[in-house]
Amino acid sequence: MSTPRLYLDQPLEEGREVPATSAQAHYLGGVMRRAPGDAVLLFNGRDGEWEARIAALRKDRCLVRPERRTRAQEVAPATRLLVTAVKRDAMDWMAEKATELGIGAIQPVLTRRSITDRVNTGRLSSIAQEAAEQCGRLTVPAIAPAAPLHAVLDAWDGTPLLVGDERRESPPLAALAQGLPVGPWAWLVGPEGGFERAELDDLRRRAFVSTVSLGPRILRAETAAVAGLAVLQALAGDWNTT
Template sequence: MSTPRLYLDQPLAEGAEVPATAGQAHYLGGVMRRGPGDAVLLFNGRDGEWAASIAALRKDRCSFRPERQVRPQEPLPGCRLLVAAVKRDAMDWMAEKATELGIGLIQPVLTRRSITDKVNTARLSNIAQEAAEQCGRLTVPRVAPAAPLHAVLDAWDATPLLVGDERRESPPLTAAVRAMPAGPWAWLVGPEGGFERAELDDLRRRAFVSTVSLGPRILRAETAAVAGLAVLQALAGDWNRV
């Protein structure tokens, strides 16, 4: 039987009893059929991963007793995903997969062809948390509020930003990655229908941007997001760590 793994926004220290959320209490008691004394794993993005036990559990109330740290804390990854706002199901799926792929920040952006100007940040944050619990990472990516693309670019730092060019007028992503300096990076995927020409022209004028191609086929936005992240993690990310 697998040990439940849960994220808590609470300090974790040996012997210090910490409360669970009502949702976690229901999950442990009603879904997982666990009770006091059963083992859990806890993490909070700051204190590493802890082996703990259920101290008390009753309906929508639960508390844990951390016993020992089993993994030291790792820093929040510096890589980012920027994605034009799309339909809810696609946004949900991208948030889940970006978390599994080790992204530190998910930034929804609004473009001229975005099909929606509303993004449920709280929902995406919950999806990212659940994905972090399942995939074993020790941090939960931050989901930033949706913002116009130009505003995000105007406030950008020097982090290299690779942008998917659906017109395939740019060099392959793999070539651009090999030419990048070592360090954090970001990946930007446009909306259904792609960026408008003026948006691509604006992107190309910015020194930190490289537009790239993802091959000969037209990809859905969510496919392009995940495909690009996989290439970036394989060539310039933590997939190379021993």
């Protein structure tokens, strides 16, 4: 029987009981059928991972007691995913998979061909948290408010930004990724229908930007986001670390 794993935005220390959320209480009692005394794993993005016990559990209330730290805290990844706002289901899926792939932050951007100008960042944060609980990482990606692409670029800090070029006028992603130092880097994919020419021209004028191709096929935005992250993690990310 697997041990439930929970993210709590609370300090974690030996013997100090902390409350879980009402949703987590329902999950432990109603879904996982756990009871007081049963084991759980806890993390908060700051204090590492802890073995703990359920101290008290009712329908919407739960107290957990950390007993022993099992993993030291890891540094939050310095990698970022920038993705044009798309339909809710696709955004949800990208947030989940980007978390599993180890991305450090997710920045929704608005472009001229964006099909929506609203992004529920609270929902994306919840999805990222659940994905972090499931995949074993010790941090949860930061979800930034959606912002116009040009504003994000104007405020950029110089981190190498690789941009998917759906017109296939750029070198392959793998070729450029092999030359990157291991983090930090960022990956940007455009909307359905791609970037407008003026947007690509603006991107290419930025010294920190490299446009890249993802091959001979047209990919959906969410496919391009995840495929690109997989390549970058394999060649310039933490997939080669122990």
